Amino acid sequence: MEHSKGYRIAKLVISVVAIMGVFLITRELFQGKANNENTKVIEQSASAVNQTGESLSNEIPTDDQNGEKSLEQLVKQYDDIPIFDAHNHNAGGERYRKMMETWDKNSIERIVLFGAVSSPDAVVTDKIAWEAYLDHPDRFIPFFSGVNLLEESGLQTVKDNLEKGYFGIGEIAAASTYSPILTKVPWKTAHPMDGILPQIYELCAQYQAPLLLHIDPLDGLPISKLKEALMQYPDTTIILAHANAYNTPGNVENLLEEHPNLYVDFFAGFTAYNADSTNKLDDFIPIIKKYPNRILLSTDSGFGLNSELQAIDAIYRLIDLLNDRVLAKQIAYDNLDALIARQPATATQLKAIEELKLTEAQLPNLESLSKLEAAKIINAGRDK
Numbered sequence: 001m002e003h004s005k006g007y008r009i010a011k012l013v014i015s016v017v018a019i020m021g022v023f024l025i026t027r028e029l030f031q032g033k034a035n036n037e038n039t040k041v042i043e044q045s046a047s048a049v050n051q052t053g054e055s056l057s058n059e060i061p062t063d064d065q066n067g068e069k070s071l072e073q074l075v076k077q078y079d080d081i082p083i084f085d086a087h088n089h090n091a092g093g094e095r096y097r098k099m100m101e102t103w104d105k106n107s108i109e110r111i112v113l114f115g116a117v118s119s120p121d122a123v124v125t126d127k128i129a130w131e132a133y134l135d136h137p138d139r140f141i142p143f144f145s146g147v148n149l150l151e152e153s154g155l156q157t158v159k160d161n162l163e164k165g166y167f168g169i170g171e172i173a174a175a176s177t178y179s180p181i182l183t184k185v186p187w188k189t190a191h192p193m194d195g196i197l198p199q200i201y202e203l204c205a206q207y208q209a210p211l212l213l214h215i216d217p218l219d220g221l222p223i224s225k226l227k228e229a230l231m232q233y234p235d236t237t238i239i240l241a242h243a244n245a246y247n248t249p250g251n252v253e254n255l256l257e258e259h260p261n262l263y264v265d266f267f268a269g270f271t272a273y274n275a276d277s278t279n280k281l282d283d284f285i286p287i288i289k290k291y292p293n294r295i296l297l298s299t300d301s302g303f304g305l306n307s308e309l310q311a312i313d314a315i316y317r318l319i320d321l322l323n324d325r326v327l328a329k330q331i332a333y334d335n336l337d338a339l340i341a342r343q344p345a346t347a348t349q350l351k352a353i354e355e356l357k358l359t360e361a362q363l364p365n366l367e368s369l370s371k372l373e374a375a376k377i378i379n380a381g382r383d384k
């Protein structure tokens with residue numbers, strides 16, 4: 001897709017005021033809370049998408065304006081591709097319940113669920129994510145973020161939660177300089193090798209559980225320390241949260257190239273619909289095609305956008321641009337599914353299964369049992 005003259009001029013202006021821009025922009029985006037009522041950032045690019053999650057029809061503005069497909073059409077066209085949202089903040093109050101209809105309607109089959117980020121509030125939302133999982137085990141994969149990354153005691157929380165059956169840590173603030181909220185969260189670290197993060201990486205390798213790291217800015221010390229972490233803990237899987245936001249395709253590519261244990265959470269909604277994005281979805285297609293095993297898709301619950309639905313819409317635009325159903329399913333579902341499915345049952349889970357006193361015939365092969373399978377057996381036993 002060719003960039004318009006206006007776009008190039010806008011890009012130039014943005015680069016001139018880069019420092020100020022980055023500051024303001026990052027403030028808008030990285031507040032660590034997804035329920036975003038602040039719509040001013042995206043008014044120009046996204047005015048056609050309403051807050052209720054209804055009818056996007058053909059009204060989404062585009063650069064080419066020549067009859068773009070509606071979201072409904074795209075969902076229908078790709079109804080064989082389930083979507084697994086890698087980053088979702090709807091563990092709070094009634095929020096995830098309210099989203100069910102939208103998820104059903106748009107083939108969002110599974111969701112990595114958590115709520116607040118690196119603060120005591122997150123301890124509460126982690127519990128909500130867990131309850132959502134118990135009620136809807138096929139839909140939600142609970143992550144947790146309520147860990148004091150600066151205290152040794154945080155390690156026990158990580159261990160307890162992973163043992164219990166949570167599938168990953170995140171979103172946690174491994175570095176935040178610009179976000180008015182994440183900068184202030186009490187449990188964030190200064191950089192990805194700070195606090196107890198190194199020990200957490202070890203634990204995560206042991207449990208084969210990934211970490212979803214928020215890092216801003218995506219350059220300087222935070223990134224050099226991220227690289228250090230990736231190299232020192234090669235068996236730990238780190239997912240870089242919204243890696244395409246306020247970052248260049250080149251930087252994303254370099255990270256993927258140098259670090260086989262890095263996964264990228266691609267927040268298509270930012271690139272497609274946030275007015276602050278200086279890229280287009282097309283710009284990232286070559287990287288996705290080059291590293292199809294380590295790209296995940298997320299909505300970030302529509303952070304910085306009009307709605308989560310708009311972030312879902314962007315995921316479908318990306319899938320459409322890929323023009324490759326196998327690759328699309330891989331990044332939309334299979335990569336994340338594999339990260340969850342590979343995790344082994346924990347000692348705590350095995351003990352809980354033992355206590356169910358299943359008959360020999362009912363007993364699964366405990367040697368190869370996964371965390372996911374163990375949870376299903378335990379929950380079924382609980383229901384009786």
Ligand SMILES: [Zn+2]
Nearest residue numbers: 087089171300
């Ligand atoms: Zn987030």
